[in-house]
Amino acid sequence: MKSLQEDIKNQDFKQVYLLYGEENYLKQQYKEKLKKALVQEDDSMNFSMFEGKKTEPKAIIDLAETMPFFADRRVIFLEDTGFFKNQCGDLPEYMAELPEYICMVFIENDVDKRNRMYKAVKKYGRAVEFGVQDSNTIMRWVLGMMKREGKKITQKDMELFLSKTGTDMGNIERELEKLLCYTMDREIITAQDIENVCTTQITNHIFDMIRAVTEKNQKKALDLYYELLALKEPPMRILFLLARQFNLIMQVKELSKCGYDQSQIAKKAGIQPFVVKNYLTYARKYSTEELRKAVEECVAAETKVKTGFMTDTMSVELLLVKFSSI
Numbered sequence: 001m002k003s004l005q006e007d008i009k010n011q012d013f014k015q016v017y018l019l020y021g022e023e024n025y026l027k028q029q030y031k032e033k034l035k036k037a038l039v040q041e042d043d044s045m046n047f048s049m050f051e052g053k054k055t056e057p058k059a060i061i062d063l064a065e066t067m068p069f070f071a072d073r074r075v076i077f078l079e080d081t082g083f084f085k086n087q088c089g090d091l092p093e094y095m096a097e098l099p100e101y102i103c104m105v106f107i108e109n110d111v112d113k114r115n116r117m118y119k120a121v122k123k124y125g126r127a128v129e130f131g132v133q134d135s136n137t138i139m140r141w142v143l144g145m146m147k148r149e150g151k152k153i154t155q156k157d158m159e160l161f162l163s164k165t166g167t168d169m170g171n172i173e174r175e176l177e178k179l180l181c182y183t184m185d186r187e188i189i190t191a192q193d194i195e196n197v198c199t200t201q202i203t204n205h206i207f208d209m210i211r212a213v214t215e216k217n218q219k220k221a222l223d224l225y226y227e228l229l230a231l232k233e234p235p236m237r238i239l240f241l242l243a244r245q246f247n248l249i250m251q252v253k254e255l256s257k258c259g260y261d262q263s264q265i266a267k268k269a270g271i272q273p274f275v276v277k278n279y280l281t282y283a284r285k286y287s288t289e290e291l292r293k294a295v296e297e298c299v300a301a302e303t304k305v306k307t308g309f310m311t312d313t314m315s316v317e318l319l320l321v322k323f324s325s326i
Contacts, residue, residue: 004030004128008037016095016104016125018084018118020111023130025169030128031077031107038075038103045069048076055081057089064094064102076104084111084118095120132167135272141169142176146189149180153189159274161194166201167272175199202233206241207278209320210249214282218324225320235312236305242319243298250291252276253283294323 007013017034019027039047046068050060055078068074083091083106095117098104104125111118121127133141139158146153153161161179165172175198182197183189200208205228212221228238248269255265262280266273283291301315310318 001026001030001128001130003126004034007126008033011037013038013103014125015098015100015102016106016121018106018108018111018121018125018127019130020084020106020108020127021130022109022132023169024109025173026130026133027107030130031079031105034105035075035077038073038105040071043071046071046074048074050076050078050081052080053082055083057083057091057094060091060104061094064099064104068101073101073103076102077107078104079107080109081106082108082110084108084115088117092116092120095124098124133169135162135167135266135274138162138167138169138172142172145173145176146180150187151180151183151189152187157189157191157194160191161189161198162272162274163207164194164198164200164204166203171201202228202231203241206238206245210242210245210282211278213320213324214285216324218321221320221324222317225316229313235316236302239298239302239312239316239319242316243295246291246294246298249279249282249286250288250295252279253286253288253291256280256283297322 004017019030019034021027035047048063060076060078063076064074066074081088106117106121113119118127139162142158142161143153161175162172165175178197179189179193183193205224209221209224209228212218212224225238229235248271251269252265255268260268262276263273266276269276271279286294297319301310301319304310305312305315
């Protein structure tokens with residue numbers, strides 16, 4: 001990402017770029033920055049946009065062979081084409097002979113690094129991955145936005161905010177906007193403000209359900225499950241997330257046993273450091289064997305649903321009752 005920032009700052013552009021990765025917010029931000037830097041405002045003659053899996057490589061090559069009209073470059077943006085997962089005709093070879101006036105920018109979600117297009121872009125241009133940002137980076141970003149609005153928040157309440165929003169920066173920005181509007185007349189953002197305004201993501205709803213299970217609070221666990229069903233969340237997705245949470249708790253427990261600290265556990269398990277603290281609390285309430293059995297029972301429940309032995313709604317409900325029994 002730093003190299004891309006330098007290209008834009010110095011106005012020294014590669015002929016082909018690939019922007020890819022899970023963090024869609026950053027990817028779209030840099031897509032717009034590149035467009036603004038490469039294309040003069042309202043220059044529709046020399047800017048083209050292709051989108052979707054039906055994009056034809058031949059049409060792109062034909063357009064690239066067309067000289068720009070009273071401009072230094074012709075710019076082609078291509079989004080979600082699937083070229084970096086599937087075959088795309090002569091385009092990889094064409095990357096080696098791009099006319100000097102051409103700049104192509106690919107924006108993709110899924111990329112196979114063994115793919116010929118990926119290798120071609122890496123060789124002749126720049127591939128930039130936008131991955132999920134770590135909690136420290138996200139916190140600095142959020143604090144920067146709060147500071148510009150004259151707001152303050154404690155570390156604990158910031159962690160509460162991020163536990164509700166998840167790590168998707170687009171969602172964080174939307175939830176923060178709601179929070180800033182809600183606290184317009186006050187300097188300090190409190191935990192109660194966050195509880196009153198911010199929407200809890202589905203995965204965090206599952207996390208609350210797990211907490212209720214570990215605390216043997218059966219009523220709360222079932223109430224949260226019924227809330228998820230009311231939100232039209234499929235029982236099989238809830239079951240998958242339930243199994244995933246138990247599996248993460250087991251991983252955290254094992255990594256802790258091996259002597260890893262909180263930040264090391266977070267990196268190895270692929271979760272945020274402030275979340276590890278909660279998982280460690282839950283992990284102390286179970287043996288590794290109990291956690292493994294919980295994951296296995298989730299898998300067994302899925303099999304029962306698929307074979308028609310039990311309904312999907314009931315399978316999850318019975319698991320929650322069993323896991324939260326005293």
